[in-house]
Structure formats: C-alpha cells, structure tokens
Amino acid sequence: MDLQFFDQERIVAASSTGCVTVFLHHPNNQTLSVSQQWTTAHFHTGPGSPSCSTAPCTGVVCNSPEIVTVGEDGRINLFRVDHKEAVRTIDNADSSTLHAVTFLRTPEILTVNSIGQLKIWDFRQQGNEPSQILSLTGDRVPLHCVDRHPNQQHVVATGGQDGMLSIWDVRQGTMPVSLLKAHEAEMWEVHFHPSNPDHLFTCSEDGSLWHWDASTDVPEKSSLFHQGGRNSTFLSHSISNQANVHQSLISSWLSTDPGRDRIEITSLLPNRTLSVNSLDVLGPCLVCGTDSEAIYVTRQLFS
Amino acid sequence: MELIWNLCEILFIEVAPAGPLLLLLLDWVRLHVCEVDSILADVLGSENPSKHESFWDSVTRLVLQGRLDEARQMLSKEADASPTSAGMCRILGDLMRTMPVLSPGNTQTLTELELKWQHWHEECERHLQDGTFVSSPHLESLCKIMLGDEAALLEQKNLLSNWYHFLVTRLLYSHPTVKPIDLHFYAQSSLDLFLGAKSRPEPLDNILMAAFEFDIHQVIKECSIAFSNWWFVAHLTDLLDHCKLLQSHNLYFGSNMREFLLLEYASGLFSHHSLWQLGVDYFDYCPELGRVSLELHIERIPLSTEQKALKVLRICEQRQMTEQVRSICKILAMKAVRNNRLGSALSWSIRAKDAAFATLVSDRFLMDYCERGCFSDLDLIDNLGPAMMLSDRLTFLGKYREFHRLYGDKRFVDAASLLLSLMTSQIAPRSFWMTLLTDALPLLEQKQVIFSAEQTYELLRCLEDLTSGRPEQGEPDQQLQDDDIEATKVEMLRLSLARNLARAIIKEGSLEGS
Numbered sequence: 106m107d108l109q110f111f112d113q114e115r116i117v118a119a120s121s122t123g124c125v126t127v128f129l130h131h132p133n134n135q136t137l138s139v140s141q142q143w144t145t146a147h148f149h150t151g152p153g154s155p156s157c158s159t160a161p162c163t164g165v166v167c168n169s170p171e172i173v174t175v176g177e178d179g180r181i182n183l184f185r186v187d188h189k190e191a192v193r194t195i196d197n198a199d200s201s202t203l204h205a206v207t208f209l210r211t212p213e214i215l216t217v218n219s220i221g222q223l224k225i226w227d228f229r230q231q232g233n234e235p236s237q238i239l240s241l242t243g244d245r246v247p248l249h250c251v252d253r254h255p256n257q258q259h260v261v262a263t264g265g266q267d268g269m270l271s272i273w274d275v276r277q278g279t280m281p282v283s284l285l286k287a288h289e290a291e292m293w294e295v296h297f298h299p300s301n302p303d304h305l306f307t308c309s310e311d312g313s314l315w316h317w318d319a320s321t322d323v324p325e326k327s328s329l330f331h332q333g334g335r336n337s338t339f340l341s342h343s344i345s346n347q348a349n350v351h352q353s354l355i356s357s358w359l360s361t362d363p364g365r366d367r368i369e370i371t372s373l374l375p376n377r378t379l380s381v382n383s384l385d386v387l388g389p390c391l392v393c394g395t396d397s398e399a400i401y402v403t404r405q406l407f408s
Numbered sequence: 409m410e411l412i413w414n415l416c417e418i419l420f421i422e423v424a425p426a427g428p429l430l431l432l433l434l435d436w437v438r439l440h441v442c443e444v445d446s447i448l449a450d451v452l453g454s455e456n457p458s459k460h461e462s463f464w465d466s467v468t469r470l471v472l473q474g475r476l477d478e479a480r481q482m483l484s485k486e487a488d489a490s491p492t493s494a495g496m497c498r499i500l501g502d503l504m505r506t507m508p509v510l511s512p513g514n515t516q517t518l519t520e521l522e523l524k525w526q527h528w529h530e531e532c533e534r535h536l537q538d539g540t541f542v543s544s545p546h547l548e549s550l551c552k553i554m555l556g557d558e559a560a561l562l563e564q565k566n567l568l569s570n571w572y573h574f575l576v577t578r579l580l581y582s583h584p585t586v587k588p589i590d591l592h593f594y595a596q597s598s599l600d601l602f603l604g605a606k607s608r609p610e611p612l613d614n615i616l617m618a619a620f621e622f623d624i625h626q627v628i629k630e631c632s633i634a635f636s637n638w639w640f641v642a643h644l645t646d647l648l649d650h651c652k653l654l655q656s657h658n659l660y661f662g663s664n665m666r667e668f669l670l671l672e673y674a675s676g677l678f679s680h681h682s683l684w685q686l687g688v689d690y691f692d693y694c695p696e697l698g699r700v701s702l703e704l705h706i707e708r709i710p711l712s713t714e715q716k717a718l719k720v721l722r723i724c725e726q727r728q729m730t731e732q733v734r735s736i737c738k739i740l741a742m743k744a745v746r747n748n749r750l751g752s753a754l755s756w757s758i759r760a761k762d763a764a765f766a767t768l769v770s771d772r773f774l775m776d777y778c779e780r781g782c783f784s785d786l787d788l789i790d791n792l793g794p795a796m797m798l799s800d801r802l803t804f805l806g807k808y809r810e811f812h813r814l815y816g817d818k819r820f821v822d823a824a825s826l827l828l829s830l831m832t833s834q835i836a837p838r839s840f841w842m843t844l845l846t847d848a849l850p851l852l853e854q855k856q857v858i859f860s861a862e863q864t865y866e867l868l869r870c871l872e873d874l875t876s877g878r879p880e881q882g883e884p885d886q887q888l889q890d891d892d893i894e895a896t897k898v899e900m901l902r903l904s905l906a907r908n909l910a911r912a913i914i915k916e917g918s919l920e921g922s
Contacts, residue, residue: 106713121713151748158747161713177714179749200785201751202714219714219755220788238787245793247755266718290722293715310722379685380719396685396719 107205111167111186115140123147123159125174127186143184143191147176164205166214173214175203181216183228195226195233205251209258209275217263219247225275239279241271250294255302264292268309270317288313294383301407306391308381314393316406318369374401409640411440412612415619416627416644419588421651426518426587430579431510434474437576441569444469448478459489464546469567471553472577476504479550496547499540503532503554510584522585529555556582562601571602572616588622595620624648628665642673642690667694671701678705688723699727707732711740714752721759734760741765745772751788754802758795766799773805774840783809804835811847824851824858831870841874842894845901852904861912868905871898 107119116128116137129140147160160178167173171192172184179200183193201219209215212228213236221244224235246265254260259276268288271281288309298304303320374381379396386392392402418432444466451460463482470479480501487497508524532555535541541548552560561568561578568574575598579586586594595617599609609617611634618626631641649666670690677687684705691702706724711717717740724732737760744753750769757765777783789809796806807830814823830836831844848867851858859867875898 106715149747149749151746160747161715163714177749177752178747179751197748199751200749200788201755202749218751220751220791222787222791224787235787238791240791245755245758245791245795291718310719396682398682 106161106163107165109165109167111172112169115186117165117167117172119162119165119174119176121161123162123176123178125162125165125172125182125184127172141186143182146174146182146184146191147178147180149178163203164216166206166208168208168211173206173208175206175216177202179203179218181206181214181226193228198226198233198235199224204247204249207251207253207261209253209261215251215253215261215275217248217251221245221248221265223248223251223261223263223273223275237275239273239275239281241281241284249291252295252297254297255299257302262295262297262305264295264307264309266291268292268311270295270305270307287315290380293381296384296386298386300388306384306386308384308393310380312374312378312380312395314373314381314384314401316371316373318371373403409635411436412615412619412627412631413640413644414439415616416648419591419619419622420624420648423588426585428510429588429591430576430584430586433576434580437573438473438475441473441573443569444473451482456489465567467546468550468553468564471504471550472561472564472567472573474577474580476507480504493544493547496541496544499535500547500550503528503535503551506531507554518585525584553577554581556580558601565602568602571599571613574598574602592617592621628669632669638669638673638676642669645669667696667698670694671697675701675705678709681710684709685719685723692727702727703729703732707735711736714740734762736760738762738765741769745769750785754788754795758798761798763799767801770799770801770805771837774801774837778843783812800835801837804830804837804840807835815851820851820854820858824848824863827851828859828863828866832866838874841870842897845871845874846897849901849904852908857908857911857915859908859912861909861916864905864909864912868909871901871905 106121109117111117111127114130114132116130118126118128120126123144123146125143125146126139127141128137130137145159147162149158149160160176160180162174162176164176165172165174170186172186174182174184175198179197179202181195181198181203182191185192199216199218199222203216203218206214206216209225214226214228216224216226218224220240222238222240224239225237227236230236246267246269248263248265250264252262254262259274261273261275263271263273263281264287265271268286268290270285270287270292272283272285273281287307288311290310292307292309295305295307298306301320303318305317305319306314307317308314373391374393378399381393381395384391384393386406389406390402390404391406392400394400414436418429418436422432447462447466447469451462451466454460463486467479467482470476470482483497483501483504487494487501506528508521508528510521532551536548536551536555541551549560549563553564556578558578561574565574568577572595575595578598579594583590583594599613599617603609611630615627615630615634618630628641628645631644632638635641645666646669649664671694674687674690674694677683677690687705688702691698691705694701706720706729709716709720711720717736721733721736724730724736737756741753741756741760741762744750744756745768750772753769754766757763757769773783773785773789783789786809789805790813792802792806796803807826811823811826811830814820814826827844827848831841836844845867848859
C-alpha cells in the first residue's frame with residue numbers, strides 16, 4: 106500500500122497483509138530480491154478479533170537507517186534495518202486508522218488519521234502520547250495523505266477525504282494556515298516537489314492529477330504539459346480565522362493574502378479515467394498509477 | 409475470436425450486397441490467413457526468387473487469395489529468369505490483369521460485371537483447352553485455379569488450410585457475384601468438400617456456419633457454448649443490439665438478451681479482486697436490472713483494506729445508494745469495534761449518519777470508563793466536534809468529558825451546572841445517574857457553596873427518582889452486598905445534599921455583599 110526508497114539500492118514496501126518488506130534492487134540483472142521482512146508489523150488485537158488477524162499497513166517513511174510504519178491498527182512501528190524486531194512500537198497510538206506518516210525532524214514524526222487529526226510524535230520521549238495534536242474544528246474529515254515541505258520542516262500539506270488540500274504550520278496553533286478546495290473525491294497523495302518546493306502535486310479518486318504552482322516569480326506560466334491539460338487559474342484561498350499570520354513570508358504556501366498570490370493549477374492527465382491512486386515526483390519526472398491498470402510517466406515536467 | 413467478430417461485422421452489420429460482399433470476404437480472409445506474407449518476404453528476400461523452393465507455393469497462395477497483381481509480379485521474375493516460360497508467364501499475367509473485379513466506387517452494375525466475367529472465364533478456358541500452359545504444370549494448375557476448378561482447388565488443401573478460405577476462393581473464381589442469401593449453400597458444400605467424410609466440424613466451424621446462415625441467435629448460442637467467459641458474447645450482442653438487429657426475446661426474468669448477457673459478464677467481473685470497478689460501469693448500462701444487480705453485488709465485495717472500502721462507498725454515493733452505504737459502513741464499524749478501534753468505528757458511523765451505531769460506540773466508551781475509572785482514547789472524545797450531535801449518547805459522552813475538563817480546570821460552578829443539566833435534560837442514561845451523582849459529591853463537599861438551593865433540590869429529586877425506581881431483583885447475597893455499597897453511597901449523598909442545602913439557603917438568605 107505504500108512504497109519508498111530507503112537508499113540507493115533498497116526499497117521498503119508496506120503491504121495490506123500487515124507485512125513490511127525491504128527489497129534489494131540488483132541493477133545488473135534488473136531484479137528485486139527480498140532483503141528483510143517484518144511479517145507481523147501490523148495486526149489487530151481486540152476482544153472480538155481472531156488471534157492472528159492482520160491489519161493493513163497504510164504508510165511507510167524512511168530516513169536511513171530508520172523506517173517508520175503506521176497501519177489500520179493504529180500502531181506506529183519504528184524499525185531499523187538489520188534489526189529483527191521493531192526498535193520501538195507505540196501500540197494504540199490512535200483509536201482510528203492512521204493513514205499516512207512523514208518525518209518532521211529526525212526524532213519527530215507526524216501522522217494523520219481518519220478522524221482528521223494530525224499528531225506529532227517525538228521518539229525521544231518515553232511515553233505513548235503524542236507531543237502535539239492539530240485538527241480542524243468543524244467536520245471531522247479523514248485525512249489520507251501528508252507531506253512535509255522539503256526545506257521548511259514546519260510546513261506540512263495534507264489531503265482529505267473531501268478532496269480538500271490543507272497547509273499547516275506546526276509551530277503555531279492547531280489550525281491550518283490555508284484550506285484549498287481541490288478535488289471532488291478523496292485525495293490519495295500529496296507531494297511537494299523535492300527540489301522545487303513551490304510546486305505541489307496531488308492525485309485523487311476522481312481520476313485527476315493536479316500540479317499546483319505557487320511560484321511567484323513568473324506571472325504568466327505556460328502550461329503545455331503532455332497532451333495538453335486543462336488550465337485553470339485558481340484564485341481562492343479560503344483562510345482560517347487565525348489573526349497572527351503577518352510573519353515574514355518565507356514560504357509562498359503560508360501566504361494568506363489572496364490578492365497577491367495566485368496559485369496556478371493544471372490538470373496533468375488528458376482525460377479523467379478511474380482513480381489515480383498514487384504519484385511520485387523527482388526532478389523533471391513524474392509518475393502516477395491509476396485504477397485502470399495504467400501507469401503514466403512524464404519526463405518533462407517543467408518544459 | 410477476431411475472425412468471428414469480423415465475419416459478423418461483414419455479414420450482419422455492413423449487410424453487404426452481392427458485389428461488394430465478395431470483396432469484403434476476400435479482405436477478411438487476407439486479414440486472417442496471413443502466412444503468405446512471411447513466406448513472400450522470405451522468397452523475395454532471397455537472391456534468386458524464382459529458384460526458391462517456396463516460389464511456386466507463394467505464387468499459388470497469392471492467387472488463392474486473389475492478390476493477382478502481386479502474383480503477376482512474381483511471374484515476371486520467373487519470366488526474367490527462364491526465357492522458355494516467358495511467353496506463358498506473359499499470357500498468364502495478362503489473364504490475371506484482365507480479370508474483372510468490382511472496384512469500390514465503380515459504377516458498373518452487377519450484370520455488366522457478370523457479363524465481363526463470363527467472357528474472361530471463357531478466355532481462360534480457351535487457353536487451357538489450347539494447351540498453352542501444358543509445358544509448365546505449375547502454370548497450368550494456376551490457370552485451373554483461376555477457372556475455379558474445384559478439383560484444382562482441393563489439391564491445394566494444405567495451402568488453403570481451412571474451409572472458409574476454400575469457400576472464398578471458390579466463390580471468387582466461380583461465382584463472384586454471389587448473393588448473401590446463397591452464401592450458406594456454398595458454405596455448407598465447401599465445408600463438406602474440404603473436410604471430407606472423416607472429420608467432424610469443430611465449434612468454430614459451427615459458429616461460422618451459423619453466421620453464413622444469417623442466424624444471429626444461433627451464432628450467439630454457439631459462441632456462448634464455445635467460449636469460457638461471457639466477454640465475447642456480451643460485447644457482440646451489445647453491438648448487434650445497438651444496430652437494432654436483435655428482436656427482443658423475452659427471457660424468463662423479463663429483460664432482453666443483451667441485458668442478460670451484459671449482466672452475466674458484469675457479475676463475472678465482480679468476482680475478480682480488481683476488475684469489479686469495470687463491472688460497475690457495465691451494470692450502469694443495463695436499464696432494467698442493472699441497478700438492482702449492482703446493489704446486490706456491491707455489498708458483497710470483500711473489503712480487505714479501508715482504501716478499497718472508500719472506493720466502494722464513493723461508487724455507492726455517486727449513485728445514491730444510501731441503503732448500501734449504511735450497510736457497508738455498519739459492517740466496517742462492527743469490524744472496527746471488534747478490533748478495538750473505537751475511533752474508526754465512530755468515523756464510519758458518522759459517514760453513514762448512523763445514530764444507532766454511534767450510540768453503541770459511546771456505550772462502549774462509557775463502559776470502559778466505569779470499569780477503569782478513566783477514559784480511553786481521550787484524543788477522540790475531546791475532539792468530537794459537531795459529530796457529537798449525531799446521537800444523544802454521543803452528546804452525553806462529549807459533555808461528560810467536558811465536565812471532567814472543567815473540574816480539572818477548577819471551574820467548579822460551570823462544572824456543577826453542566827452536571828446538573830446532564831441529569832435533568834434526560835440525555836444521561838439511567839444507569840449512569842449514580843455515577844453522576846457520585847461525581848457531584850466532591851462538589852458538594854467543597855468549602856464554598858457551589859450548588860444553589862434550586863440546584864440542590866434538583867439533585868435531591870434525581871436521587872429520589874433513582875432510589876425509588878429500583879426494583880428488587882437478583883440473588884440475595886449479591887444483592888445484599890450491592891445494596892450495602894449502594895446504601896452507603898445513597899446515605900453519603902443524602903448527607904452531603906442536606907448539608908449543601910443548608911449552607912445554600914443560608915447563603916442565599918443572607919444579604920448580598922456581606
């Protein structure tokens with residue numbers, strides 16, 4: 106259910122059988138072999154569940170040599186490669202499903218769950234309680250994905266079940282900095298571009314993949330992506346009622362002045378098909394996979 | 409499969425009339441019997457094509473497929489190579505060139521074509537009789553083929569490789585203006601001649617025969633039997649239905665054949681772990697029974713992960729299938745409760761707007777509290793938000809937690825009024841009243857007076873309600889023990905309430921500000 110590169114040769118995969126596997130890639134003969142596996146990383150325990158019932162592992166994030174996984178059993182596992190057992194496990198970290206996880210700083214992670222909360226966990230602390238909880242007041246919309254800004258460790262973007270994209274500043278308050286109405290169905294993944302963090306990509310159940318461009322240097326940006334996407338400039342930033350956001354604007358994502366910032370949004374897939382389940386972006390390449398058993402690759406993202 | 413499909417297109421959909429029919433059939437054969445191209449490539453690629461071992465084979469194949477221009481070119485190579493046969497090759501080449509064919513867009517009528525073809529046929533016949541080609545057996549057999557001589561054609565059985573090729577070639581060289589209705593005579597006789605007496609027709613042959621007989625239903629029936637899944641038949645029937653070629657059959661459950669086949673196909677898709685999404689689209693296109701079938705199928709998809717469940721729910725919500733949404737959410741919530749994931753259970757019941765289930769979950773929480781004296785999953789209860797309104801019990805849970813928080817913050821007056829409102833507004837379950845009253849004890853015992861006289865009267869009334877309404881039941885021993893504890897509690901409460909009442913009355917009675 107989730108994949109991430111661990112280092113140059115190894116890939117970590119999280120499976121819906123609750124198993125976390127490290128694959129080793131052999132470049133000479135282009136094969137993969139299993140290098141390590143934790144088979145019962147996630148499982149259900151409870152008065153009514155059978156003794157060996159597994160739970161899907163929904164998210165994995167790596168920061169060599171550590172791997173953190175979260176699952177539908179509300180458990181957080183910290184693994185270290187080449188250790189057979191988990192280094193640290195937080196049982197019952199959440200009473201609902203944890204959908205995604207990302208590293209904030211090295212000992213801190215941030216998780217999102219299906220009651221719309223972001224929780225920050227500090228591994229240096231001994232207890233099993235999160236060090237901070239952020240959430241929206243109002244409807245508890247489950248959050249499905251999260252990604253941290255590559256350069257600014259306090260800026261985090263999340264996507265929810267109603268297709269809403271929220272940008273949060275974890276240093277201040279418990280409210281998101283901005284809420285942007287985006288897709289019409291669940292947003293499955295959100296990614297900041299690792300080297301161009303003014304660009305954000307989201308993909309959703311409604312079959313579309315959007316490229317959000319918040320760079321303010323070029324006023325008119327031509328967006329001729331492959332096969333020509335629908336180009337719509339999006340003006341609204343519906344902001345929360347937090348008053349104290351007149352800080353110096355380092356990141357354009359934290360800006361709350363609708364008149365000044367226009368985020369340009371482009372749809373990258375030519376026609377809407379079934380759900381786009383996942384995407385990844387690196388340099389000029391973007392790849393995404395859909396429910397119609399198709400994988401789209403584009404190699405000239407910023408042409 | 410493509411073979412059958414193309415034939416159906418030609419015969420049923422294009423409904424080609426007499427002249428073009430043959431051309432289409434010829435195209436059909438050329439498309440599907442294509443070894444000739446690879447052999448041709450071999451031969452032409454070699455240094456001396458006319459001396460290649462497959463040379464005459466390939467020329468024959470070309471003639472059999474009616475590709476006379478290419479055959480002529482091959483013959484010219486032979487003519488170049490061996491001058492002795494040059495003359496014969498030239499004559500044969502001329503015959504090939506002059507064969508009358510109906511070209512598309514040509515304004516010839518059929519009778520004209522017939523006439524011309526007759527002439528040409530006679531000329532070929534004459535050459536054969538004259539013995540022009542006697543010295544070269546290959547050229548002679550080619551001429552015989554072009555005359556449509558059945559014996560000659562049957563000699564080339566291995567090059568023809570199947571009876572429908574034989575049929576088309578035969579028609580090409582003996583009845584080029586064949587009419588569609590006569591097709592099946594020739595088809596039957598070709599089948600018989602080709603297969604001979606020994607071998608029996610295969611299912612494919614039966615299907616093609618049914619097609620040549622223009623019996624659509626038979627074709628569909630034969631295909632259903634022959635193929636292992638419904639893909640081909642469903643799509644073919646759908647196509648024919650759109651061309652309005654199928655009279656509606658009333659099958660015993662009321663829908664027509666197209667819908668029946670589509671339903672079968674889609675149901676088959678649903679048993680696949682990932683193709684069920686396609687099945688949904690198919691059901692959408694079945695006007696009568698599609699929606700009902702979809703409703704039944706979608707509830708039974710095995711949901712191994714939450715992501716899959718979300719996709720299923722999204723499909724249901726898009727089609728306004730609220731019943732299914734509720735039942736699926738209920739299943740998921742039940743699973744979550746069994747796995748002790750109370751937060752998930754709550755979020756599923758919120759999605760389904762299922763008040764009854766929310767009540768169940770809150771009861772679980774309250775039970776946990778009674779057993780352990782503290783709340784589990786505080787993160788959930790503290791942050792319920794507007795979802796609290798979903799069910800009374802849930803509201804009570806949220807408010808009760810708020811009471812604890814207020815107490816923790818030492819805001820006793822607010823806590824007290826909240827507690828009272830919880831009891832008087834009837835949202836607290838009866839079984840919980842004792843606990844609430846016990847929670848009131850520390851507030852009553854505070855140095856300052858928190859509960860006013862009015863409020864104390866209310867508390868007294870609640871206590872009376874509680875104690876008077878308790879019937880005698882259960883075993884005597886247990887009852888005695890319970891009673892003891894209960895009695896002590898009630899006594900303490902009464903004492904505290906009385907004391908508080910006294911102090912409150914005094915306080916309210918005395919002058920303000922003193």
